[in-house]
Amino acid sequence: MKETIFSTKSPLGEPIAFYKNIWRGNHSENTLSIVAGLQGDSLEGIYVASKLSKFMLDIERGLEKEYEIIGTVQIFPLVNIRAIENASSSWEFDNLNMDMAFPGNESGDLNERLCDSLLKQTADSTYGIILQTGEKHFHDYPHIKLFESSRQKRKLAEMFDFGIVRAIKNTPPRNLHLASHWEEQEIETIIISAGRSQALDKKYCDFIFEGIKKFMLNAGLVKYKGTIKRENQIKFFKPENEMILVSPSAGIFQAEVNAGDNLKKGQKVGNILEVYTGEFVGEIIAPENGLLISILHHPFVHEKETIGVILTDNRNLLGWPFF
Numbered sequence: 001m002k003e004t005i006f007s008t009k010s011p012l013g014e015p016i017a018f019y020k021n022i023w024r025g026n027h028s029e030n031t032l033s034i035v036a037g038l039q040g041d042s043l044e045g046i047y048v049a050s051k052l053s054k055f056m057l058d059i060e061r062g063l064e065k066e067y068e069i070i071g072t073v074q075i076f077p078l079v080n081i082r083a084i085e086n087a088s089s090s091w092e093f094d095n096l097n098m099d100m101a102f103p104g105n106e107s108g109d110l111n112e113r114l115c116d117s118l119l120k121q122t123a124d125s126t127y128g129i130i131l132q133t134g135e136k137h138f139h140d141y142p143h144i145k146l147f148e149s150s151r152q153k154r155k156l157a158e159m160f161d162f163g164i165v166r167a168i169k170n171t172p173p174r175n176l177h178l179a180s181h182w183e184e185q186e187i188e189t190i191i192i193s194a195g196r197s198q199a200l201d202k203k204y205c206d207f208i209f210e211g212i213k214k215f216m217l218n219a220g221l222v223k224y225k226g227t228i229k230r231e232n233q234i235k236f237f238k239p240e241n242e243m244i245l246v247s248p249s250a251g252i253f254q255a256e257v258n259a260g261d262n263l264k265k266g267q268k269v270g271n272i273l274e275v276y277t278g279e280f281v282g283e284i285i286a287p288e289n290g291l292l293i294s295i296l297h298h299p300f301v302h303e304k305e306t307i308g309v310i311l312t313d314n315r316n317l318l319g320w321p322f323f
Contacts, residue, residue: 001057006117008110016082018114020121021053021075023060025221028071030126032221033187034212035076035118035178038099038132040083040090041197044205045131049077051209059222071126071221079118080111089136089197099132100176119181127156127219128182129212130191133199134259137298141260141291142194142204147174147183154236156188159218160211163232166293166311169239190215196297235291237311243290245308247301248282251275254299255307261292263310272301288312 006018034052036045053075058064080098083090090097104115122128134140143164144157157165174180182189192211194204216222247253255270257263263286272282290310301307 001060005121006114008113016110018079018081018117019077021056021077022072023056023069023074024072025069028220030219030221031072031074031124032127032129032216032219033074033076033122033125034129034131035079035122036131037076037078037080037084038130038178039097039197040080040086040088042089042131042133043198043200044133044195044208045192046077046084047200047205048131048208048212049075051205052212053077055209055213066225068223069221070223071219073216073221074121074125076118076121079114081114082110099178102176102178102181115178119178122182122187123185125182125187127215127221128179128187128189129215130179130189131208132191132193133195133197134193134294136197137296138294139196139259139297140193140294142192142207143293145191145193147179147189149236149238153188157190157236158234159215160190161214161230161232161234162192162211163234164291164293164311165234165236166242167236167238241290241312243287243310243312244306245269245284245286245310247272247284247303247305247307250301250303250305251281252278252299253296253301253307255295255297257292257295259292259295263290263292265289269295269308275300284308286310 001021003020004017005020008016010016036049059067059069078084098111101115103119105112106116143166144162146153146167149167179189179191195201217224217228249272252273253270257269265288267286269284269286274281290312293309293311295308
């Protein structure tokens with residue numbers, strides 16, 4: 001089940017190893033790769049990967065008698081090994097963001113070789129899931145990210161019964177992401193974002209675990225004797241549905257709402273206080289109705305700095321996924 005896919009010696013002689021957990025069914029050619037820990041402080045993804053590994057182990061051992069492994073499922077719970085040891089987003093030695101270091105280099109530094117190894121290990125995948133948290137200093141409500149909004153991708157996302165699906169803008173740095181290289185290899189790619197760095201929200205983790213489990217059942221990777229229940233109404237948001245909230249002044253940001261809140265137009269999002277005097281210097285107001293998908297959790301802000309993202313309502317949602 002546990003396989004070593006990369007190993008090298010550290011300067012002090014201790015080995016550095018990179019592992020995956022893999023289960024091979026006998027009835028399907030489809031393969032799912034799940035990747036967590038590209039950044040060392042994305043703890044929720046690591047926890048979910050661990051929880052999924054336990055679930056697969058229990059099936060293999062006959063402890064989950066209603067389930068059967070059909071396809072191949074491989075889980076990479078810890079990628080950025082040194083960063084995880086340091087409890088930081090990146091390894092301090094090279095300060096390389098592994099989420100923007102692909103395709104890697106088999107003759108490069110440690111993290112470049114890890115990226116190269118990961119990409120090669122997942123090259124034959126049918127599906128790929130990347131687990132991550134919100135951007136640095138931001139708290140994300142659990143949602144699925146897609147690089148494109150085709151009908152096929154939306155149907156894929158629907159298998160998770162996740163609720164919120166968000167198509168993200170195509171930007172130049174995208175070419176450095178693992179997800180981009182998976183897409184180039186025609187791997188059906190999903191990014192799941194939830195929570196914030198250096199924190200673990202068990203409710204979020206349980207929600208993501210159940211979503212990925214439903215995906216494995218719907219995709220035919222795992223067989224279930226019972227009935228798969230759909231519990232969430234799927235809402236799909238295009239890039240043009242996003243509204244960026246910015247701070248009108250520099251100072252201390254005091255939020256009055258949380259990620260996942262449904263905001264009303266005119267609702268107060270938070271106040272800005274002057275650092276030295278504590279006086280009120282500005283407020284942030286929701287410009288439209290919508291879901292607060294991401295919000296800044298760091299208290300200090302610059303003038304015109306982003307403090308949140310609202311996904312606004314759209315009439316086209318009523319036709320999803322048939323448009």
